[in-house]
Amino acid sequence: MAITEARKSGSERGSTARYEDVACPFCGLLCDDLKIERKGDQLKVLNTDCVRAVSGFERNLPASSPMVRGKKVGLDEAVEAAAALVRKSKLPLYGGLTTDVEGMRAVMQLADRTGGVVDHVLSEVQYRNLKVLQTNGWITSTLTEVRNRADLIIMVGGDVQKFNPRFYERVVSPPDSMFDLKPVRRTVVFLGKAPDLSLLKGPRVGEIVVLDCDLPRLPELLSALRARLRGAKVHELDIPGITLADVEALAERCKAAKYGVFAWAPPGLDVPHADIIVQQVAEITKDLTAITRFAGLPLGGNEGVVTGAAVCTWLSGSPPRVSFASGQPDYDPYLYSISRMLASGEGDLLIWLASFTPDLLPPKTKLPIILLGTPAVKPAQTPEVFIPVGTPGVDHRGLLVRCDSVVSLPLKDLGRAELPVAADVLASIESAL
């Protein structure tokens, strides 16, 4: 789909155009209410000052060309050079993988064919959720459901606005609700660090409660809450800034809620063993659902990490950290971490795909690198092969799955730059093998 469309609108590139209802690929919320204007190869976001949207869409693209060992070459030559490396490789590592559905499909096909390992650059963060899903499961909700229904929203960890800048605007504080919630104003609780509270305004935001503590203390705080909710006695709590009475009050709020939600962004839980936090949240949610309704809301989901997990799962049976080296999908969330493999000298070729932000660079390695990246990407070492690729939803059409794993959005071609589509490049490499 993508390449034909890119070619079709390619003739119109450079002209002026205006787009409505544009979905933004630069965070897991995939807000699709953007208005964007294009003048030449410059895009301007007209109706939000979301830092991720603005920096993503309005980024200046440097001139770029396919390169082999730092020398400019034609696309065909670069593809041929990449294919030669892949052909020679005994254990290619497919990493980065910040791409859309079509890109991920192409990666999976090539990895299966070449006996490679598939791992997303944000897998480690995403496993804070996946470990819980795979051991206990959970009860979750989605953005629209929470927007309309929640009367108590408990934010766990910090920095949601950093990863999903419009979350408060789009989900917590919009004025309209489908149901006559009583009270009309919802309570928002922060466990860990509170954001700049001026983000929380609007007629729907009621009481704001902050239980300020260091993130590594969250498992204790949540255990105490769970114990209280289960009716167990908690005699002592040794978390600076938080008293037992705070926990007691929170437990009462939870029990009184009609539809309570725990929301967290996995990258905002940047502490060792953060899956314990998610696990506590999941178990509290289950306990509370015995008496009222509660649900979790996983946020984050940036850089196509949810999409990558979904596509890898439906095509292989398991989420990333799959190796096809034995000819079949071996799933191991520890063994097939590409950063672990690189550190221990495994693998002989790194194929890195970075099509959204230029910040997620290939890790330092002695292995040869094939880099498929947005032109703004500046790797620390010169890749053997560099092929600039378009950003889905900016330079070509695409599809992404949202942070809540349910909704997927079509991404528009905004005609910014005429760049190869990653899926097509990967398919060309495969045909050249």
Add this chain to the structure above:
Amino acid sequence: MLTKLTGGKVYDPAHKVSGEIRDIYVRDGKIVPPEPNARADQTYDVKGKIVMAGAIDPHTHIGGGKVTIARMMLTEDHYGTEVPRTELTRSGSGDAVPSTLLAGYRYAEMGYTAGFEPAMLPANARQAHMELADTPMLDKGAFAMLGSDDFFLRQLAAKQEFERIKDYVAWTMHAAQAIAVKVVNPGGISDFKFNQRKLDLDEEHIYYHITPRDIIVTLARALQELGVVHPLHVHGCNLGVPGNVETTLATIRAAEGLPLHLTHIQFHSYGTEGDRHFSSGAPRIHELLNKNPNISIDVGQVMFGQTCTASGDSMRQFAISKNASPKKSVIMDIECDAGCGVVPMRYRDKSYVNALQWCIGLETFLLMEDPWRIFLTTDHPNGAPFYTYPHLIRLLMDKGFRDDMLQKINPDAAAMSIVGSLTREYSLDEIAIMTRAGPARSLGLKNIGHLGTGACADITVYRDNANRETMFATPELVFKNGELVVRDGKVIKVVNGATHVARPAYDKSIETSLKHYFEDYHTMRMGNFAVSDDEIENNGKGALIVEPGRARAS
């Protein structure tokens, strides 16, 4: 190019052909009238073999968010079940919830050439179609879930003009690229979000004050008047609850002659008799079914072993999550649209309840007089994975085998069931009806499920074998659109099937209120909610087949 299959025993119930020796002619992927004098480019001698159209699974959960959640959660299903890649086929893993590629290959290797995902949430339609697109070998389609979505419930509660409700149903079918509409625990998925745990047919939804009966009758009538061929596909209230036979009987009566399809009826056929207060309601249901030709069913047969239940019925799935095996589950409230619940399950033949569920499914098959109104399903993967179908067919066709199996199950369950006393053995003709002609007619699939002139040449050739399990497990030849794709139960060519949709007419002005609804309450715009044709066609990787419907009536 002309292909000829000569001398086979043909079962084509759509044309009342039952075991006649016939030659079949295929030109350019379609079945054509006999051309006895033309020189065939390829001839397959299938003398003594059984020839049927490719089989159709009208209810199989093979694509969409909940299946991928199940795959992701149930790592146990993906260790030890890996299948290596070959020169032709890609690798994959999974039994109960196989990867999409494996699902496609396995269906084809069993002689199936079409499968329909029955529980596509409109909010998740795009992903369902993406997964179906990655399911090779099969034609496919999906049923849009309605009945717990707030737009419809608001329409109904506000007593909106019926024509507007019809417009919304039709709009949803277009937007979700659906061929039919399913209702799951009518209103109950929404009611669960309001902390309700049960919603019986005439109980009021706590917020909207409408009943499942209102929802079923409204949707069934809407589909009939829209000219949609497949009747409302009903996953009723109280799934799995002992005593739900009363609900099912009441649902059949509630239809008042309107066509309804009651899906996985086995899970809705439970009485409360006996020491354990769990008994079969199948005989009572059949008495009523045999008198109500407006009702069709599929079974949702339980088979023993590990599987995973995956359903839109978040209310009932939450209730059974305590029985999860292994102990984990996912329950979701979704987008003011629907919900889902994924609960792994191990059915044990020595368990009274599981063994009786098995018996109830078999009673359902054996008591149904009209094979055109019953479809063979395990509600994959809810009752069992689809690859158990050949075993199930043997149970239906072979009384001796059935009795042997009956000896192995929990004896109290066997004693509670009439299965041992039922002597019926399904004929090949009846199997062909249940797995081909019946589903095709019910879903309104014009060119598949039969072998008449103009049909797609989806053809399965079996070696006749008294062991029907062996026979149906490994067909000798399977053709998809006239191409040989499976030989001796192994894929020899990988192809992609088309997506079947239905497109009832609607008044576009419904989009004005929908646009506002999305902008006021949703986190997605109406235009982005709808799945476009070119997303399905994806530059020739997929294809759309718009099935003809009847004219809209008002």
